[in-house]
Amino acid sequence: MTGLVLTLDTMNPNIKRVEYAVRGPIVQRAMQLEKELQEGVKKPFTEVIKANIGDCHAMGQQPITFFRQVLALCSYPELLNDNKFPEDAKDRARRILQACGGGSIGAYSASQGIELVRQDVSRYIVRRDGGVPSNPDNIYLSTGASDAIATMLKLLVSGEGPTRTGVMISIPQYPLYSAALADLGAIQINYYLDESNNWSLAVGELRRALEAARKHCNPRALCVINPGNPTGQVQSRQCIEDVIRFAAEENLFLMADEVYQDNVYAEGCQFHSFKKVLFEMGPKYSEKVELASFHSTSKCYMGECGFRGGYMEVINLDPAVKAQLTKLVSVRLCPPVPGQALLDLVVNPPQPDEPSYSTFMNERTAVLAALAEKARMTEEILNKVPGIRCNPVQGAMYSFPQIQIPHKAIEEAKEKGQAPDMFYCMTLLDEMGICVVPGSGFGQRDGTYHFRMTILPPTDKLKIFLAKVKEFHQRFTERYS
Amino acid sequence: MTGLVLTLDTMNPNIKRVEYAVRGPIVQRAMQLEKELQEGVKKPFTEVIKANIGDCHAMGQQPITFFRQVLALCSYPELLNDNKFPEDAKDRARRILQACGGGSIGAYSASQGIELVRQDVSRYIVRRDGGVPSNPDNIYLSTGASDAIATMLKLLVSGEGPTRTGVMISIPQYPLYSAALADLGAIQINYYLDESNNWSLAVGELRRALEAARKHCNPRALCVINPGNPTGQVQSRQCIEDVIRFAAEENLFLMADEVYQDNVYAEGCQFHSFKKVLFEMGPKYSEKVELASFHSTSKCYMGECGFRGGYMEVINLDPAVKAQLTKLVSVRLCPPVPGQALLDLVVNPPQPDEPSYSTFMNERTAVLAALAEKARMTEEILNKVPGIRCNPVQGAMYSFPQIQIPHKAIEEAKEKGQAPDMFYCMTLLDEMGICVVPGSGFGQRDGTYHFRMTILPPTDKLKIFLAKVKEFHQRFTERYS
The missing domain is CATH 3.90.1150.10 (Aspartate Aminotransferase, domain 1)
Known part of the structure; x- marks a missing residue:
């Protein structure tokens, strides 16, 4: 041709x-x-x-029964009259449907996501992080975590030549990051994880990478994946503190990809969210460091990749930039509502006094x-x-x-x-x-x-x-x- | 702060x-x-x-019963044993689930979309366009039509200064277009619809806009919305032919936003797809003009906005660019699978010999x-x-x-x-x-x-x-x- x-x-x-x-x-x-x-x-x-x-x-891997029951009820609310479904599944479905326009998951939601789901996400974060507060206004639901990560990177990119935005990513990395940076024409700054030390992250290496990059671009953000993809390491609390301190000193926007937060297997390892550690470090950090953290319905124990559910929480984001972010996400109208419904179940699963609890916990x-x-x-x-x-x-x-x-x-x-x-x-x-x-x-x-x-x-x-x-x-x- | x-x-x-x-x-x-x-x-x-x-x-507006029955069955396949669901709904659900990884709508699909759904979309297009052939390899499923439109625009944008890509859009327009062009830093070229003539599109106005734009950018694409948003007009077959001829003469990539293809009300008006008219104009056009056309599950009679389903069909796209497109969409993994399932039902609704047909047609x-x-x-x-x-x-x-x-x-x-x-x-x-x-x-x-x-x-x-x-x-x- x-x-x-x-x-x-x-x-x-x-x-x-x-x-x-x-x-x-x-x-x-x-x-x-x-x-x-x-x-x-x-x-x-x-x-x-x-x-x-x-x-x-x-x-x-089989889906979690409770999640799929509620999704079926939301899809075809006639089933709410069916006594084969447990009452807690019906309650959840009614609650989600009431939060949807016209009581239908076929309506657009608010661009930031259904308000009820954002509230439930906030409550989940507070529980997860031992009481550290979370504001639903800081939660943005997304089309999988990839969508939110790419959106935050897009907001961050500006400048030309030596002032072009540089973004630090781990090597090895999950290639969404390099792909999004290439798409945006941003500068990828590689910092290497230490293979000889269980793929851990050392601040010395961050500093080396940052100083080298400052000669040719404007480093503005630092991305961390914890637990790690593709490397499978779980970061220690100390390491996260070091990273936060580094970001604060060097004036870097922190992006914490935490989609594997339930996937921790090794003895002695524990998931610590960047948000929690940030707040435990006191106001010097918690009132200063800009952080976006990401979660997804695609991994953990549910593995519901096809629904493209996810969220990000933003901390210390300039209110004027937040308004820009809200405007930007409105162009794509809203994340898929079935994925939002699923996310709501992930952050608000069956409770011990509910009929679906034991099956849910077993699965x-x-x-x-x-x-x-x-x-x-x-x-x-x-x-x-x-x-x-x-x-x-x-x-x-x-x-x-x-x-x-x-x-x-x-x-x-x-x-x-x-x-x-x-x-x-x-x-x-x-x-x-x-x-x-x-x-x-x-x-x-x-x-x-x-x-x-x-x-x-x-x-x-x-x-x-x-x-x-x-x-x-x-x-x-x-x-x- | x-x-x-x-x-x-x-x-x-x-x-x-x-x-x-x-x-x-x-x-x-x-x-x-x-x-x-x-x-x-x-x-x-x-x-x-x-x-x-x-x-x-x-x-x-109420959802179409058949669509939601199948979606409930796909969400919770246990319901396939429930005799309250009509057999045609169960058949559809089984067929969709078999086309999903692990038989679950919770698995990622191919990035271009589930192959079965793309085949069904192609068959739908062939029927709609009176036999004009359609190739499933040219179908890309998307997260609503917005996603596919923004993706095609992204592929098209290159150059700087006077060689920067310009894209012609109607005024009035649907603001996704201006938003996507601003995001990409592309040049928006306005052509005005003729309000005094039912918001029709005149080639003379296209030519005026194009010639003016050529002085400061490189116009490469022409976007048309038919039926019109926000203007509600339905283009005549003649008008579509004129636009195609213009695109061929002026070497413009055509983008046809046809998400309202079932929403035609006025007597004497009929929906003609750009694809059909292009092929009816003969090989001089059908083998030359590059066309992407867009459809969605969000409008028409189903109005399922929340599911974010959609597709685009690309015609005469350079195979090397197609490979780039496939690579690009793979970064976001796949469109939401419940939306893909819904799209499959839209393009393959109940048939006259099936039990759900009369309810479906009535609704x-x-x-x-x-x-x-x-x-x-x-x-x-x-x-x-x-x-x-x-x-x-x-x-x-x-x-x-x-x-x-x-x-x-x-x-x-x-x-x-x-x-x-x-x-x-x-x-x-x-x-x-x-x-x-x-x-x-x-x-x-x-x-x-x-x-x-x-x-x-x-x-x-x-x-x-x-x-x-x-x-x-x-x-x-x-x-x-």
Whole structure:
């Protein structure tokens, strides 16, 4: 075709720079392999096991019954007359519907989100943070956490050349951040997590990265993911304090991605919200540091990715900027209302005196216990493979093991124009039907190679998965030695 | 507060320029008045009637039973064992669930949308357009139509200074367009609809606007809304042909916002999709002109705004750009899956041989008949008011009447620093409890004043509404004469 208006040469150059490995070429190849298997093409495996994305239900995790009952009642309120539903589910549904325009989840909500849901989110935060106050006016519901993160970054970006906004992100990172920054034409400032110390975050490294960046841009924000994605670490309270102090000293806007706040498995680890620590550090910090923290319905024990529910809480945001934020989100009208309803249930689950409580707690506990077991198993099995080294999966849903790639394999990858870890992962996929994401999609120190895998496959399948990784790594290492 | 990182002075300057009148200051004032009424504050009215936004369910429109039954079944598949649900609803739910990861609407879908839904959308388009082919690979599901429109605009924007991308939009326009262009820092090129000719679109005016714009930017896209928002006109087939020919001659990417495609009321008017007309014009056009057309679950007879469902179809998009588009949408993972499920029902409703057909048709027909009656009534009553002139509401859900504002009122508005139509609408709200949006939020010819109102209030309430507008306009005119 010739004479097209929109071509690679004429399109938005920022978008060309966007990358999102979690759904990149490796996943397209996996889908192609699945299609070929369905069509009867012979492969060295009978199924593709996908551990590329934190998609819980796709890996067989069952939804929480209570949540889905209430969502069904909200969708088709005729069911409120059905005595098969427990009374607490009906009460929740009535309460949510009353907060919707015309009593329907088909109406737009306020752009910031349904007021009732924002109130419930605030109460949840107060409980979670041991009484630290939370104001519903500071809560913005969102279309998954990604939406809110991208929106906050968009507000922050200004300037040109040496005054262009720089944003500090961890390496390895979740590629939403690099993608959003590329889209906005903002400057990505990498700070490296310490792999030799359980992927912890050291303030010295933050300072190094910041000082280097100040020579060519205007660093204005610091993003932290805790529990970590793709690295699975859980930050200590001390570390969070250090980060907050650093942000205060260096005048940085803090963004805390806390979507895995219920996913903490390792003994001695505990989730501390940035908000809570900030307030416990006293008014010198709690009245000064600007913080946006993010949560989602997609992870934790519910794993309801498809509903695209989420929220952010903003602290110390300039009221004039808040008005701008409210205006900006109004252009997209509102987050999906079924996702808002679901979020309301997540922050306001069945209580001990309610009929659905015991089922809810059993389901919740079972999911989190299975994840904890799979986290442990993943670390244990991978660390038995010579040439693979893996930190404990303290939290979240991922392991990010380091892999030794033989020199000859690196050479072959280079000849093919591929990153060495992409070559490794593609070969793993083609030979074993195992789908993981190369570390280069998340960032890693030069000369090191990793992959990210989720711990979501069912226990039996995860065992097969890990055995296949082991077999492959040995074979791959031999082949290229 | 001092020393904040993010202030009006340091925030993204593009975002400051974003405006979205449909949820602007007038709506905030309306909400405040509602709160005061609830608290017992005495007002010259007992309720606020809102006609500011096309939010059907909020105005009392009932959801389509079949759609909500299937959504309840998808949310809580246990209900598939319930014999209270019709078999066709169960079949649809099973079919949708089978197309979801792990059989759950809580799983992420493919970023482009569930393949089955995209296939159903394609079949719908083929039926709608009398056999013109449609390829599911060209369908992108979205979070409402707004999301897809903003995404396409984002792809199109490049260049700086005189090469910066310009996008032609109708005036009056739906403010999503001006907001998205401001956000992207693109150049908005206004072409005016002809109010004296039922808000029709004339190619001469397109040419004038284009030639003027070429002196300072690079015009690359032409956006058309049909049926029109806020103007309610339905374009003739001839007009669409003219626009396509113009786009082909002038090398413009066409964007057709067709979210009101079922909302056509006026006799002699018919919806023609840009896609269909393009293909009927033969390969000279159908193989050349780049077109993206948009649809939504939020309008038409279903009005399911809260689910944020929608799709776009792209025609003649450069395959390399398509790959970039697919990559870009993958960063946000996927559109909300309940919205995708709903969209599937909209494009694949009950068939004549299915048990839900007659109820479905009765509900659909009743909604559209009521809208047609309200469209007629709005035009008739407003045109009886001296100083208000209103084109027929041929389609969509809005009237955009022109109002004569006395000179003294214009002076008073200027003293207050308000646009004259904002002053008019604020006074209308404060004195009568009637909430409409000033024409300046949509754009209008200098020296003319309008407001946009929806025709969505229930018939009885709409009568009261129109009587109040009449009473107010007479009183306002007398006061300032």
